Amino acid sequence: xxxLNQSPQSMFIQEGEDVSxxxxxxxxxxxxxxxxxxxxxxxxxxxxxxxxxxxxxNGRLTAQFGITRKDxxxxxxxxxxxxxGIYFCAAMNYGGSQGNLIFGKGTKLSVKP
Amino acid sequence: NAGVTQTPKFRVLKTGxxxxxxxxxxxxxxxMYWYRQDPGMGLRLIHYSVGExxxxxxxxxxxxxxxxxxxxxxxLGLESAAPSQTSVYFCASSGRGGDxxxxxxxxxxxxxxx
Numbered sequence: 513x514x515x516l517n518q519s520p521q522s523m524f525i526q527e528g529e530d531v532s533x534x535x536x537x538x539x540x541x542x543x544x545x546x547x548x549x550x551x552x553x554x555x556x557x558x559x560x561x562x563x564x565x566x567x568x569x570n571g572r573l574t575a576q577f578g579i580t581r582k583d584x585x586x587x588x589x590x591x592x593x594x595x596x597g598i599y600f601c602a603a604m605n606y607g608g609s610q611g612n613l614i615f616g617k618g619t620k621l622s623v624k625p
Numbered sequence: 626n627a628g629v630t631q632t633p634k635f636r637v638l639k640t641g642x643x644x645x646x647x648x649x650x651x652x653x654x655x656x657m658y659w660y661r662q663d664p665g666m667g668l669r670l671i672h673y674s675v676g677e678x679x680x681x682x683x684x685x686x687x688x689x690x691x692x693x694x695x696x697x698x699x700x701l702g703l704e705s706a707a708p709s710q711t712s713v714y715f716c717a718s719s720g721r722g723g724d725x726x727x728x729x730x731x732x733x734x735x736x737x738x739x
Contacts, residue, residue: 543727552733554730555730600667602727615668617667
């Protein structure tokens with residue numbers, strides 16, 4: 513079946529550092545999403561991307577929809593302790609009979625003050 | 626504006642016991658989903674529903690049943706709990722066709738089967 517390969521699995525960084533994570537697939541998608549999950553909570557949508565090559569920012573977060581439609585990356589600039597959590601990429605082909613949202617396995621981010 | 630509400634938040638079951646997890650959404654969403662989350666495995670789809678009265682199997686449906694008698698509610702049942710079903714369960718909902726903004730998730734139910 514369709515799979516998303518998300519890397520890295522985990523990151524341990526110092527406060528103030530920039531972070532980069534990515535997600536790849538062998539399948540083409542027309543929508544890429546990035547979620548953040550904080551401890552004890554459900555995933556919350558951070559950024560949604562709908563067009564190949566699109567670059568979208570949300571505060572210190574920037575995500576890009578790969579030109580091949582098979583990948584996406586998420587960057588976090590100047591990390592702070594509240595960035596701690598698990599970041600999931602997700603992808604789907606919006607507009608089909610159902611929203612088949614597929615998730616990566618997540619990148620666990622730890623930030624040392 | 627509650628969004629997606631899951632009850633209970635925590636539960637401990639003995640092997641062989643049964644229970645039902647309730648998910649309620651107030652966004653008039655057509656689609657609802659149940660996921661389980663295990664360390665290193667990400668989110669795996671158990672069952673989903675594309676509308677009131679409909680259900681379908683996801684990636685890991687064995688040992689679970691679901692019902693969608695009302696549009697706003699999606700129930701996940703464990704008839705005979707097993708330790709392998711120890712997990713965190715998330716419910717999500719979305720508009721028809723998956724919605725431009727993906728899914729809205731509940732805050733999870735942490736289930737331990739001993």
